[in-house]
Amino acid sequence: LRExxxxxxxxxxxxxxxxxxxxxxxxxxMRQIATxxxxxxxxxxxxxxxxxxxxxxxxxxxxxxxxAPDRALRWTERLRQVVLTQQRAMLTYxxxxxxxxxxxxxxxxxxxxxxxxxxxxxxxxxxxxxARALATLSFFVHPLTLVxxxxxxxxEHMYRLRISDRRLVADASKYxxxxxxxxxxxxxxxxxxxxxxxxxxxxxxxxxxxxRQRRTARKRAS
Amino acid sequence: LRExxxxxxxxxxxxxxxxxxxxxxxxxxMRQIATxxxxxxxxxxxxxxxxxxxxxxxxxxxxxxxxAPDRALRWTERLRQVVLTQQRAMLTYxxxxxxxxxxxxxxxxxxxxxxxxxxxxxxxxxxxxxARALATLSFFVHPLTLVxxxxxxxxEHMYRLRISDRRLVADASKYxxxxxxxxxxxxxxxxxxxxxxxxxxxxxxxxxxxxRQRRTARKRAS
DNA sequence: ACCTGAACACCGTTCAAGT
DNA sequence: ACCTGAACACCGTTCAAGT
Numbered sequence: 001l002r003e004x005x006x007x008x009x010x011x012x013x014x015x016x017x018x019x020x021x022x023x024x025x026x027x028x029x030m031r032q033i034a035t036x037x038x039x040x041x042x043x044x045x046x047x048x049x050x051x052x053x054x055x056x057x058x059x060x061x062x063x064x065x066x067x068a069p070d071r072a073l074r075w076t077e078r079l080r081q082v083v084l085t086q087q088r089a090m091l092t093y094x095x096x097x098x099x100x101x102x103x104x105x106x107x108x109x110x111x112x113x114x115x116x117x118x119x120x121x122x123x124x125x126x127x128x129x130x131a132r133a134l135a136t137l138s139f140f141v142h143p144l145t146l147v148x149x150x151x152x153x154x155x156e157h158m159y160r161l162r163i164s165d166r167r168l169v170a171d172a173s174k175y176x177x178x179x180x181x182x183x184x185x186x187x188x189x190x191x192x193x194x195x196x197x198x199x200x201x202x203x204x205x206x207x208x209x210x211x212r213q214r215r216t217a218r219k220r221a222s
Numbered sequence: 223l224r225e226x227x228x229x230x231x232x233x234x235x236x237x238x239x240x241x242x243x244x245x246x247x248x249x250x251x252m253r254q255i256a257t258x259x260x261x262x263x264x265x266x267x268x269x270x271x272x273x274x275x276x277x278x279x280x281x282x283x284x285x286x287x288x289x290a291p292d293r294a295l296r297w298t299e300r301l302r303q304v305v306l307t308q309q310r311a312m313l314t315y316x317x318x319x320x321x322x323x324x325x326x327x328x329x330x331x332x333x334x335x336x337x338x339x340x341x342x343x344x345x346x347x348x349x350x351x352x353a354r355a356l357a358t359l360s361f362f363v364h365p366l367t368l369v370x371x372x373x374x375x376x377x378e379h380m381y382r383l384r385i386s387d388r389r390l391v392a393d394a395s396k397y398x399x400x401x402x403x404x405x406x407x408x409x410x411x412x413x414x415x416x417x418x419x420x421x422x423x424x425x426x427x428x429x430x431x432x433x434r435q436r437r438t439a440r441k442r443a444s
Numbered sequence: 445a446c447c448t449g450a451a452c453a454c455c456g457t458t459c460a461a462g463t
Numbered sequence: 464a465c466c467t468g469a470a471c472a473c474c475g476t477t478c479a480a481g482t
Contacts, residue, residue, distance in 0.1 A: 007465080030456065042457080043466050051456065098320070101365045104381055110397050113381075117399035127406035134407070135415035136422060138380060141363040143323045158360060159326055159335075167329065175332050177339035184349035185356070193357035200358060200430070204422035229446080252475065264476080265447050273475065 007039060009047045009057075016058050017093075025055065025095030026148030052103075059099055059108035062089055068115060075123035076202050082115050083198055087142050095148020097141065129209040140201050144190055155189040229261060231269045231279075238280050239315075247277065247317030248370030274325075281321055281330035284311055290337060297345035298424050304337050305420055309364050317370020319363065351431040362423050366412055377411040 015036050019028055030051055034041040048054040066089055069081035090097040100109045116137060120130045144152045159182075172179050237258050241250055252273055256263040270276040288311055291303035312319040322331045338359060342352045366374045381404075394401050 029454085031454085040467055042459090042468080045457075046465060098368060101368055107393070110393075110400060114397045114400050117403055121399050121402075127403060130403055131406040131410065132415070132418070134403075135380060135410070135412075136419045138365055139362055139416070139419045141361060141365065141368075143360055143363065146320060146323055146363075146368055158357060167327065167332070171329070171332075175336045177343050178332060178336050180343075181339055181349060181352055181356075184353040188353065188357070190357075190360075193354070194361070196354070197358045197361045200426035201422070204426055208422070251473085253473085262448055264449080264478090267476075268446060 007037065007043060007047065012037065012044060012047055012054065013058055013061055016054060017061065020058060020093050020096070022151065023094075024148040024150055025059075025093060025099050027095075028055070055099060056103065056106045056108070059096060059103075059106060060111065062093055062096060063100075063108040063111040063115075066115070068118070071122065075119055076206055078122075079116070079119045079202055079205075080195075080198060082119055083137065083140070084195070086112065086115070087145065087194065090142065090145035091152050094145075094151055097145035098148050125209060133205045133209060136201060136205055140198065142190065142194060155191050157186060157189050158193075159185055229259065229265060229269065234259065234266060234269055234276065235280055235283055238276060239283065242280060242315050242318070244373065245316075246370040246372055247281075247315060247321050249317075250277070277321060278325065278328045278330070281318060281325075281328060282333065284315055284318060285322075285330040285333040285337075288337070290340070293344065297341055298428055301338070301341045301345075301424055301427075302417075302420060304341055305359065305362070306417070308334065308337070309367065309416065312364065312367035313374050316367075316373055319367035320370050347431060355427045355431060358423060358427055362420065364412065364416060377413050379408060379411050380415075381407055 012033065016028065016033050019033060019036060028051075030044055031041040033054075034044055037043075044054065048057075066085050069078050069085070071078070073081070096108075100106065100112055103109055113134065116134060117130060120133050125133060143158075144156060234255070238250065238255050241255060241258060250273075252266055253263040255276075256266055259265075266276065270279075288307050291300050291307070293300070295303070318330075322328065322334055325331055335356065338356060339352060342355050347355060365380075366378060
């Protein structure tokens with residue numbers, strides 16, 4: 001659509017998105033991105049102040065592309081879908097979660113929070129309740145989303161360990177419980193535990209805050 | 223105790239520990255560590271295969287130094303103390319949590335799991351129950367422990383935002399909920415929310431698994 | 445055995461210079 | 464206006480050489 005000559009910020013972001021999906025946010029280098037674009041690394045500095053500004057916009061682009069779930073859904077289900085959608089994006093772009101936590105003032109991080117806040121406030125949470133619920137959710141992090149150097153298999157195990165692992169065999173006496181649990185631990189992946197853990201967190205939020213919804217309203221002085 | 227000449231692995235680890243506490247795991251460089259020791263960067267490679275092996279041992283040293291809580295405590299309280307102790311260590315050494323998640327097969331990561339598993343199994347959890355509880359806890363991550371370039375204030379806010387933040391002012395229409403919530407959000411720190419969120423997670427584990435303890439045992443076919 | 449020094453292949457970034 | 468090329472101050476790591 002554009003003339004083939006003339007590097008645009010949009011092009012740079014698009015190429016960076018592709019590289020981020022393949023290699024992870026943490027592995028991106030200005031020289032690598034520039035090479036992919038057939039240009040010199042320093043050329044990028046004409047379009048972006050520094051690497052940070054480029055990644056900021058890439059992250060914002062990803063977060064803005066996430067579609068919000070149906071507003072007609074019950075708030076618990078709506079919240080569940082929002083968080084799962086976000087987690088999926090962060091697994092697709094390794095290191096994105098880490099970047100957003102690192103740059104909590106970035107547009108991407110703001111959008112991240114805004115998506116969650118919208119659900120909570122639509123559900124009738126008070127400001128205090130909303131702050132608490134957001135805080136609780138902020139401790140809910142998929143560990144794999146923080147490993148920023150490779151795409152993650154859909155069913156990656158919590159442990160890279162095998163029973164034959166040399167360190168575990170050598171130091172078995174130091175990790176008796178771990179050794180005993182290895183078969184049980186090896187049976188499942190993060191994927192299978194994620195919704196389970198998320199449901200527990202959301203149930204906890206629902207139990208604590210009791211916004212106006214279902215059940216008869218309890219007396220609320222305020 | 224040792225002759226002043228002669229670099230030892232122990233010395234290297236000790237100095238690295240100090241630097242990690244001040245600057246964070248992610249900011250360590252071999253040249254920097256060597257300089258601190260009055261030695262060349264390449265000298266370190268005589269004592270450690272590579273940077274990774276050095277950090278592995280530093281991380282293991284930290285995790286091994288954590289003292290386990292009283293075994294006589296109720297398992298919920300014991301679990302609470304274990305997790306809080308671990309979180310404290312990871313806030314003291316910025317980037318340690320990230321390193322352990324990244325190197326899930328390291329001695330430090332194994333010890334991390336072992337500490338939790340010990341509590342769960344002592345409490346009478348079955349293998350399946352233990353695996354589920356560990357998985358649930360593995361999604362409980364203090365976000366600040368993942369920012370690896372500086373020590374963290376004891377009461378750091380979830381948001382670096384201020385109401386006057388230029389981005390938030392400029393794009394206020396994009397973040398209506400966030401803008402409305404800023405005063406409520408600014409009122410508390412991660413520190414104040416951590417135990418609250420942890421208690422919710424532990425309560426969730428307790429509700430789901432019901433190990434032999436308190437309350438009359440429910441019928442358990444198996 | 446233990447350490448140095450030079451070197452290699454990388455980084456992010458600055459800046460004068462080209463067109 | 465837009466990009467290049469050289470340069471700077473960094474990385475982790477290898478390897479021959481010194482003692």
